[in-house]
Amino acid sequence: MAGHRVTPAGHDTAADSSAEVISELRRRIREHWEGFSPAARSVCRALSERSAEQLVFVSAAELGAETKTSNATVVRTVQALGYSGLAELKAKLAAPIAGSSRLEQRTRRRVESTGGDLEEVWGTVLAESEERLDHLRRTFAPERYEHAVRLLLEADRTVTYGFGALTMAAEHLCQKLARMGVGSRYIRSGGFGLADDLLGIESGDVVVAFAPSRLTTDVEVLLDRTRAVGVASILLTEDVGSQVAEEATVALHAPTTPTGLTSEPLIGMVIADVLAQCVAVADVERTVGSSHRLTTLREQLGYA
CATH class of the missing domain: 3.40.50.10490 (Glucose-6-phosphate isomerase like protein; domain 1)
Structure with missing residues (x-):
């Protein structure tokens, strides 16, 4: 996967790559907007309002709760946008920021993303496990x-x-x-x-x-x-x-x-x-x- 790289001029190519994925996501949302239901539009708003690193750590359950829809609606919306699932979108977003120079930042974000509540940690870890298995199921060849x-x-x-x-x-x-x-x-x-x-x-x-x-x-x-x-x-x-x-x-x-x-x-x-x-x-x-x-x-x- 692509690593995090800063050019001699200080230009952050990882940030650029993440921005490209976000731009592509928003482009797909615009193209599908007219055909989406109110629930799907709510999911799209939640997706488009987040940064790349925020999206990497969000789960379908969290998006469903935030948009007052459901896990299934979130997954269907993401699939309608052309991704196999939320896991694929998150993988595309994570690839450019996976370099070792951001290790400390990513570690902090990972730890803080679940908070200190046991039930929240339990739910978050299970949700990601389910997302990965769901991604595996949909890409079965x-x-x-x-x-x-x-x-x-x-x-x-x-x-x-x-x-x-x-x-x-x-x-x-x-x-x-x-x-x-x-x-x-x-x-x-x-x-x-x-x-x-x-x-x-x-x-x-x-x-x-x-x-x-x-x-x-x-x-x-x-x-x-x-x-x-x-x-x-x-x-x-x-x-x-x-x-x-x-x-x-x-x-x-x-x-x-x-x-x-x-x-x-x-x-x-x-x-x-x-x-x-x-x-x-x-x-x-x-x-x-x-x-x-x-x-x-x-x-x-x-x-x-």
Whole structure:
């Protein structure tokens, strides 16, 4: 994603980019205004009156309450404006202001956005989780998932890798597959030590990588290695049209969080569960047999 950058003349290109997204939003509102209901117009007013950073942290529930409409009206209005949902709009707004030079400012805004009330924090975090899952649901591409599952079923072994916090999702998928009796290996290393793990990728493997939309060196070398060995790769990333996604055999959309209010690996874990369940259903006897052996081992260890 684009970072925050200030030119030598002191010109803030991140602010410009955010302004462009806001201008585009307001242009769409003007174009659709005549055809909108009073409720949709109320939502549009609330959207157009906010700054980019305010919109990034607002939820559909908050907009619904403010406009005396509903979550569903907010979502329908945003979709009518040409976005897949509020999450997509927020992601577009957050991308230009995601640079490290604004980290302190964004952290403060994230903490202050929920206030100090437990119920408000609870509601805000759940609302963002629901928005991300809703975004995932609306961008579901069956043909991509079918391709990914086919690659998993045809492979001798699945190798999983996660960049940064996404390592949790990679480890989760590896563990679920192993418990089904599917050959799997989780790459734990990064940086210098990653070379040893990449060396272990062999013909017959399929690599599942959980990665950001920007092309990092680790992910780039990982995908280069899959091509050199001649193995398929499944990439879970925010932008399936990005350069890094084009390097993979198949890319699955994994919406991230522009606010940091919810865990980055949340969607990766959900997709991992979907993929694992598809593999389990493809060979029920193997899955049940492996589950039985796992239970027996746990009992022998005293965990009845």
